[in-house]
Amino acid sequence: MNLDKVFYQNFMKNLFADPCEVRYWDGNVVNYGEGEAQFRIGFNEPIGKKEIISDLSLAFGEGYMQKKIDIEGSVQKVIESIYRKQDSPLNQKNPYVKWAKILSNNIIKSKENIQYHYDIGNDFYRLWLDETMTYSCAYFKSPEDTLTQAQINKVDHILGKLNLQPGQTLLDIGCGWGELILTAAKNYQVKALGITLSSEQYTRVLERIQNEGLQDLVEVQLMDYREIKDRNYDRVVSVGMIEHVGKEHLEEYFSTVKNLLSEGGVSLLHCITGYEESAINSWFNKYIFPGGYIPAVQELVSLMASNRFYLIDLESLREHYTRTLEHWAQNFEKSLPIIQKMKDETFIRMWRLYLNSCAAAFHCGNIDLHQFLFTKGVNNSWPLTREYLYP
Known part of the structure; x- marks a missing residue:
């Protein structure tokens, strides 16, 4: 898989309102934000750039379910940190987040x-x-x-x-x-x-x-x-x-x-x-x-x-x-x-x-x-x- 490391770095840098530590699949550990990390995110394997761009909520949700991503700390606090970051890629206005098609519930x-x-x-x-x-x-x-x-x-x-x-x-x-x-x-x-x-x-x-x-x-x-x-x-x-x-x-x-x-x-x-x-x-x-x-x-x-x-x-x-x-x-x-x-x-x-x-x-x-x-x-x-x- 052709991975864009620059894409990942920029993506994670803007994701959270709180300082955090991210461990990538190659063992590299990067701290984002100023101050002591409030939680730790671990990528056990990469999620493809195409998956993230096409449907961010599905890519990250399935990534956590399938153990591609681990969270050390409160899962609630991690998600709150995303929501409090106004320009986060996961906020509701971002084009990466796909909303379900509205189907008829007969x-x-x-x-x-x-x-x-x-x-x-x-x-x-x-x-x-x-x-x-x-x-x-x-x-x-x-x-x-x-x-x-x-x-x-x-x-x-x-x-x-x-x-x-x-x-x-x-x-x-x-x-x-x-x-x-x-x-x-x-x-x-x-x-x-x-x-x-x-x-x-x-x-x-x-x-x-x-x-x-x-x-x-x-x-x-x-x-x-x-x-x-x-x-x-x-x-x-x-x-x-x-x-x-x-x-x-x-x-x-x-x-x-x-x-x-x-x-x-x-x-x-x-x-x-x-x-x-x-x-x-x-x-x-x-x-x-x-x-x-x-x-x-x-x-x-x-x-x-x-x-x-x-x-x-x-x-x-x-x-x-x-x-x-x-x-x-x-x-x-x-x-x-x-x-x-x-x-x-x-x-x-x-x-x-x-x-x-x-x-x-x-x-x-x-x-x-x-x-x-x-x-x-x-x-x-x-x-x-x-x-x-x-x-």
Whole structure:
């Protein structure tokens, strides 16, 4: 392979905001930046210049997965250093970074995409999620909160925002392992339906409903939200699901929610957001979330308005997601002895990179997490202040 050493030197020199040490495949060690190295990068073998130029995120992501690259130090801090370097070759404006093609997520494709990520196995997720098996941003009332407590806080925060009343009906689009619908039934005496495209999640939720004797109040279905017919709900909630909808189907999502909500009904959307419209990068699309798309805040607000929804509350939980991901990454590393018996080294490195790069992206503000609360039409009976949220 014809390697351009000058290209590599210039490339690495501009990559990080912090001083670092780079060991090249020929044993040569170079320090970049002034001061003591904050981390060390090791190239066990070169990645071709053509691969880097054609798709940087894929080249480096696969390079780490395949042990062409090693990182000594915090993976999260390394990625944060890249994000904080404004002119880094890996920042979002660079032409080297390729974004995934936006494809249509029809019902069949959506099911395939969800099963790719969520049907890895409940035993795997149980190792590093919290006791409630909640796989979305937690809510830390205190820095000392455990992950389990923060996830309980999050569910309580969402259900409180919805101002649920006994006897109401609730639909959870993308219900995960069921914590929200089960809590809603037990604490608020509402009738709840959860839907998911993951067979692993569906099986677990069904077990929980039966084990807790909630068959009269809680139902779960293995189906796409677009397949629900002739039913209306007082409340519709969706947590961490719309990121899988895809840009082409955002309008379809909101029009479907409008049809499912009763007049004056309330919906809460909890989702990852961007400040610009952007697909996910090609590495994430190939290995983590096929068909994923992070909508922009203004994109979502515009779609709410065009569907005659009234936005009544908007809250950012960005740093809550940073903390959540850091907990997940720590739990993942603590569970490595068990995970190594279940998955190969390529998978482990892929998952480590995924969790740490997401934590870095939230902490640096590349992406955000918002909760949108909106009503179908005018709802003049809604509480005048937020005091109802904090009794």
